[in-house]
Amino acid sequence: MAGRLEGRVAIITGGGHGIGRAYALRLAHEGASVVVAEIDERAALAVAQELQSAGHQAIGLRTDVSDKNSVERMAQAALARFGRIDVLVNNAAIFATVPMSRAPFDEITVDEWDRMMGVNLKGTWLASCAVIPVMRSQGYGKIINISSGTALKGSPSRIHYVSSKAAILGFTKTLANEVGRDNICVNCVAPGSTLSEENPDDGIVKMRTAATATRALKRVQTPEDLTGAIVFFASADSDFITGQTLVVDGGSCLH
Numbered sequence: 001m002a003g004r005l006e007g008r009v010a011i012i013t014g015g016g017h018g019i020g021r022a023y024a025l026r027l028a029h030e031g032a033s034v035v036v037a038e039i040d041e042r043a044a045l046a047v048a049q050e051l052q053s054a055g056h057q058a059i060g061l062r063t064d065v066s067d068k069n070s071v072e073r074m075a076q077a078a079l080a081r082f083g084r085i086d087v088l089v090n091n092a093a094i095f096a097t098v099p100m101s102r103a104p105f106d107e108i109t110v111d112e113w114d115r116m117m118g119v120n121l122k123g124t125w126l127a128s129c130a131v132i133p134v135m136r137s138q139g140y141g142k143i144i145n146i147s148s149g150t151a152l153k154g155s156p157s158r159i160h161y162v163s164s165k166a167a168i169l170g171f172t173k174t175l176a177n178e179v180g181r182d183n184i185c186v187n188c189v190a191p192g193s194t195l196s197e198e199n200p201d202d203g204i205v206k207m208r209t210a211a212t213a214t215r216a217l218k219r220v221q222t223p224e225d226l227t228g229a230i231v232f233f234a235s236a237d238s239d240f241i242t243g244q245t246l247v248v249d250g251g252s253c254l255h
């Protein structure tokens with residue numbers, strides 16, 4: 001059976017680790033050619049190699065989403081290798097692999113606040129700007145932004161991260177309005193607390209397990225729980241859906 005993304009080309013920022021890696025694997029499994037655009041070049045190349053070994057089309061590129069030149073090179077390389085760009089998953093963020101402090105609001109440094117916004121928010125904007133001219137020329141495109149359940153529920157710490165993810169909600173709605181005439185859909189997925197760390201210590205496992213108590217579905221969330229929503233927003237099944245945010249958290253934030 002043909003995959004739902006046969007012939008499509010998908011860029012996943014931050015696709016070298018964690019949930020982004022799961023997106024890359026699943027989109028490739030659905031038939032997409034995949035560009036793993038990731039600040040950790042070794043991880044980008046490793047995921048691309050893993051996909052190639054499984055018979056998929058993939059490349060890995062060192063990309064810093066907070067750098068305009070870097071994301072423009074990303075789009076050019078994707079176009080040069082695969083001839084089109086259908087899907088952009090704006091997944092890269094300062095989160096676990098590039099860690100953040102989980103500090104109270106008045107203990108976060110100005111430098112960390114700026115880096116958080118530079119990657120999570122400005123990076124989403126810059127990567128979108130880099131691919132939209134290509135999507136416009138095709139008359140088709142799917143941009144999927146990644147927010148967080150914390151943006152809808154609030155959180156008792158890391159206000160810089162939560163603020164960056166809340167901004168993604170407004171960014172999604174505004175960009176959807178601006179590029180709808182080009183037949184480009186812009187949607188958003190808001191994951192719940194997900195066990196995405198590669199070698200989680202006991203403290204991390206305890207934190208991810210504690211989230212179970214807040215959910216209708218009583219289990220730990222894994223990266224694979226999120227991939228179906230990404231395939232939906234990347235595929236023709238969502239061609240008349242734009243500006244929406246889908247919460248994927250096992251029924252913790254019921255909005």
Ligand SMILES: NC(=O)c1ccc[n+]([C@@H]2O[C@H](COP(=O)([O-])OP(=O)(O)OC[C@H]3O[C@@H](n4cnc5c(N)ncnc54)[C@H](O)[C@@H]3O)[C@@H](O)[C@H]2O)c1
Pocket residue numbers: 013014015016017018019020037038039040063064065066090091092093094095096097098119123146147148149190191192193194195196197
């Ligand atoms: N794990 C969770 O509980 C959870 C919950 C809600 C939302 N999210 C979101 O899901 C996404 C994936 O998170 P994750 O849990 O896999 O964490 P992660 O830290 O493993 O993934 C983020 C990826 O982005 C990459 N990255 C960081 N800075 C970059 C930059 N400047 N340019 C390019 N790549 C960069 C990292 O190397 C990493 O591969 C993030 O957007 C995160 O905010 C995660």
